[in-house]
Amino acid sequence: MVKSKLRSRARKQANDVTVQTEPQPSAVSDVIVQTEPQPSAVSDVTVQTEPQPPADSDTTVLREALRTVTTFDAPSALGEDQLTALLQSLPRLEELTVRVPSFGTGRWLRLLPTSLRTLYVAGPEVTEPRWPGRYGSGLSVSLQGVAADTISHLATELGSRITLLVTDAQVTTIPSQLRGAIIRVEPDTVILPAGVRDSELTELRISRETVERLSVTAADLPRLRGQLPEGLQRLNVRGPEVTKPRWPERCPSDGLSVSLQVVTADTISHLADLGRTFELLEIYDCHDLTAGSLEPLTRCPELERLTLSGGVPDTVSLEPLTRCPELEYLTLSGGVPDAVLDSLSGCPGLWRLKLGDRQRPAETAFTAAAVTRLVKSCRELCVLYLHCTADTTRAVLTALKKADLGRDSDGRPRTIYLRVPGELFRQLKSQEGGGVRVWEWND
Structure with missing residues (x-):
């Protein structure tokens, strides 16, 4: 005074x-x-x-002031050592902005106080920051324009503290430490953890056109009934051990396409009960398939394209597929015994059939006789893709040329377009004839 x-x-x-x-x-x-x-x-x-007062009291005042800071915007020129030292003085920090592309080692992350709720890391080119919002009582993180290894640093240093991660970097693999976090990949992809809260599902539903790709666990699929965003185009349903979502192909009509990845067969029933029609379904490594587990597909009136990958045992009948009137495209990858092909007899709308495994052609188990029987019974079948041994491919070509393929629904003599890998195409092209044309399989 x-x-x-x-x-x-x-x-x-x-x-x-x-x-x-x-x-x-x-x-x-x-x-x-x-x-x-x-x-x-x-x-x-x-x-x-x-x-x-004594001169050193200025430092004391500064220290006490820093202890009360809850929001901090780190200068862009701040180095990792400087930030590391600063974080040790901010025990009550709740929001932190770091405007650098990436700190090399990520060791500064381990010093973030337990009070921190929001972390925003932006690269030098970012001009419109997107904050992540908050989810749960853990840490919400937003990454924009930073190096790809930042995600691995986050997973290693912060682990289960993260409940929400928003990033513009493509996430192909979910780090094991982040399996409990919601991952939003800008601008249109969401990967949900197991046991996500109902509030997040409600928010997801009202997201409408903003979410086009969604990955969920098979255990949570029944909870999504009536909750899928209107603009959703691709849905991945994964088993508990899957860390790399396998997105289905996109439907040509922009309708909904679905992939099931290492799930139990009853997941198909839950999928049919979602209340949303889908046109494309890919099933990968579902080892307990039965005719009964495929039965729910008959309640999917718009199903046009189906992929069964990983082989189909001869004990599994595909007869339910013959009661899917819109099914036109079918892929059976892996071993496909004669009994499986015979169970498809008379599939009414089947137009294109892919058989075999491009990586392991020798594992296919069907014979030329079974393929010929199926072609003759499926009157709309026009394009047949084969990935099998050279001897089986030649045998199929010979058998189809000799068979009476009849006429199509328009009364014209049928033509079968046999598509084979490039190395076989050059050998077999000159042998086509008798209603069979040989094309190269190049997709």
Whole structure:
């Protein structure tokens, strides 16, 4: 506190001024300040100040101020060592912005206080920051324009603390430490963890056109009934051990396509009960398929394209597929025994059939006789893709040329387009004929 006392001297000469510049011995806190003479009556002004604290108290005040900071925007020029040192002084920090492309080692991440709820890391080119929002009581993180290894640093250093990750980098594999987090890949992809809260499902539903790709666990699929975003185009349903979602192909009509990845067969029933029609379904490595587990597909009136990958045992009948009137495209990848092909007899709308495994052609188990029987019974079948041994391919070509393929639904003689890998195409092209044309399989 500053105390001022005005002391006037009534003298005849107004311009006489007495000035003292040194502190008085009796009171070191009193300071007398000289003032310029005034044109009229001039007074001496004595200013009194409080005793000055020691110089190192400035550091103490700064430290105490930092301890109360909850939001901090780190300067773009701040290095990792500087940020690491600073974070040790911010124990109550709740929001942190770091405007750098990436800190090399990521060791600064381990110093983030447990109070932190939002972390935003942006690269140097970012001009419109997108904050992640918050989910749950954990840490929400947004990454924009940063190096791809930042995600692995986050997973390693923060692990299960993260409940929401928003990033513009493509996420192909889910780090094991982030399996409990919602991952939003900008601009249109969401990967949900197991046991996601109902509030997040509600938010997902009202997202409408903003979410086009969605990955969920098979255990949570029944909870999505009536909750799928209107603009959703691709849905991945994964088993508990899957870390790399396999997105289905996109439907040519922009309808919904679905992939089931290492799930149990009853997942198909839950899928049919979602309340949403889908046109394309890909099933990968579902090893407990039965005719009964395929039965729900007959309740999917718009199913046009189906892929069964990983082989179909000869104990599994595909007869339910013959009651899917819109099914036109069927892919059976892996081993396909004769009994499986025979169970497809008379599939009414089947137009294109892919058989075999491009990586392991020798594992296919069907014979030329079974293929010929199927072609003759499926009157709309026009294009047949084969990935099998060269000997089986030649045998199929010969058998189809000899067979009476009949006429199509328009009454014209049928033509079968046999598509084979490039190395076989060059050998077999000259042998086509009798209603069979040989094309190269190049997709």
